[in-house]
Amino acid sequence: MMKNYDEFHAGDVVLQSGAVLGSATLAYATYGKLNDARDNVIVYPTFFCGRHADNEWLIGEDRALDPSRYFIVVPNLLGNGISSSPSNSLASGGAKFPFVSLYDNVRLQHRLLTERFEARRVALAVGWSMGAQQAFHWGALYPDYVERIAPFCGSARTSRHNFVFLEGVKAALKADQAFEQGAYRRPPTEGLKAVGRVYAGWGFSQAFYRSECDIKDLGFSSLEDFIVNFWESLFTRIDANDLLSMLATWQAADISSNTIYHGDLAKALGSIEARALVMPCDTDLYFPPEDSAIEVGLMPNAELKVIPSIWGHSAGALGLNKADVAFIDQAIKGLLAA
């Protein structure tokens, strides 16, 4: 299989926690070309359990993210199995993999853009879910460097409720003794399937299930077929320690949790100079629009635009629903034109 991505080898990276990530590797894909002014960069990070190819649904010549105009960089989240992860780290793999924050991720992405590409500006940082959280980080950590951000179905800080939801996901996995505190020799399959079943209720809205979109739109034959062949299979593919590494990153996500903002979220949000378009979905169960409204209220240059959809959190996922894709794409076109 052809490797459709490149790697940025960052050496031994001292993480925010003080721990060292040895031979840190950031895997990334690019679309389009860097212009002579080196300012047509769009950074579009991946999401929980996603990989760069899973972002391609929003990229295209007819799309806002147009590779004939922009140089689109899709960095893989640390822990996702392609960038440095528990499953691929020789020195500190498995359960020994250190905790990495989104701050660590975005600093590494910044090094990629500045050291390898010598990019002068980021025209847009955009992403879904944990990708949205990274877009927020870009805005807060590099206010002079980032012109626009478009986080959709995500937050600047993981809410307490979102944290609790993820505690359930984590507990379902760890209830499987085959997990063996991360020292498993074969995958803890029952735990990973349980993760899928727990996630199923959260990933789409009540109205999605009421309308039977799993059958009528996604083509599954029954609810059980959807749970098994969409949800369980989504997570049985993932290495359990990778999953837990990304979960820990997500639970701790907070643009103010660093020595710049010292936990002052209002200050961090207030420091985002980028023109921001924040797009929650109005039926998202764990990044609800109320949270986005609060965050937008603390940002100097932000617009809240709610995605009107019954697809819940998955309104922004994988291009599953055409109407949502069109809405998001159109909104980003507007932002890029502004």
Add this chain to the structure above:
Amino acid sequence: MMKNYDEFHAGDVVLQSGAVLGSATLAYATYGKLNDARDNVIVYPTFFCGRHADNEWLIGEDRALDPSRYFIVVPNLLGNGISSSPSNSLASGGAKFPFVSLYDNVRLQHRLLTERFEARRVALAVGWSMGAQQAFHWGALYPDYVERIAPFCGSARTSRHNFVFLEGVKAALKADQAFEQGAYRRPPTEGLKAVGRVYAGWGFSQAFYRSECDIKDLGFSSLEDFIVNFWESLFTRIDANDLLSMLATWQAADISSNTIYHGDLAKALGSIEARALVMPCDTDLYFPPEDSAIEVGLMPNAELKVIPSIWGHSAGALGLNKADVAFIDQAIKGLLAA
């Protein structure tokens, strides 16, 4: 310890499924006295993992459910560990316990009221969550016998989304190998704790956690304290097979799933002659008010009254939040006066 309830021994009961529940026992508590006309009965069934004493918060001489006026009967749900349950059945205990439906439950409750008490009418069937589902069953199965129903935070039929949420709960428990397909000799504690962690995100709303009601109102010292000492401890007390029995009952709940209505929910709802007061909480994540609005729209004599609360599904739980208790009590007073 004094036993604060009575038992109705129903003999060998043929269930809806055709299976036999041997030596079926319905445990119940009563408050107040049956009047001479035998028509002052309020039936107030318990909820998922609840027991009769857990219903007492809504009963009192200053309350709608006033034992000086009404004869209040609180039957324990089959499977709850007091009525016939996997944990207390000699002949068919543990994983061999047969599936029981809410139809089976309410038929048995009807026998209790008619055979033991010779009650002429039910003035009100009321309940929270699965208790609400039983109140709906009372209205649909005995339209001539029930004058009023007041289901709160519940539904006439378990929605597909609610079903999926419960799949997650079930999978978290079963991921624990100590469960041994129900043949455990010691409790599958990790699985039961995982149930608590999964439930934690569902049982209250996003806004509840955003407002830190777990700390500010319920007095827990931290989110983790709340998860461990409220949620985990709620479920580690429950026998795993009992829990799964009640879950199965819940997942299958449907007032039309019987030989009276043959799966025609609209017909079943349309047959509820009782004056009905249906009270969802506007932030309930698994019995959302939209579902109640749909059901009320199909009922001939029903009012929808949304509980305005950020306590989510737990607006109707255990009297945790005074404002919600006052709202519910006041509304039921109005219904009883009508």
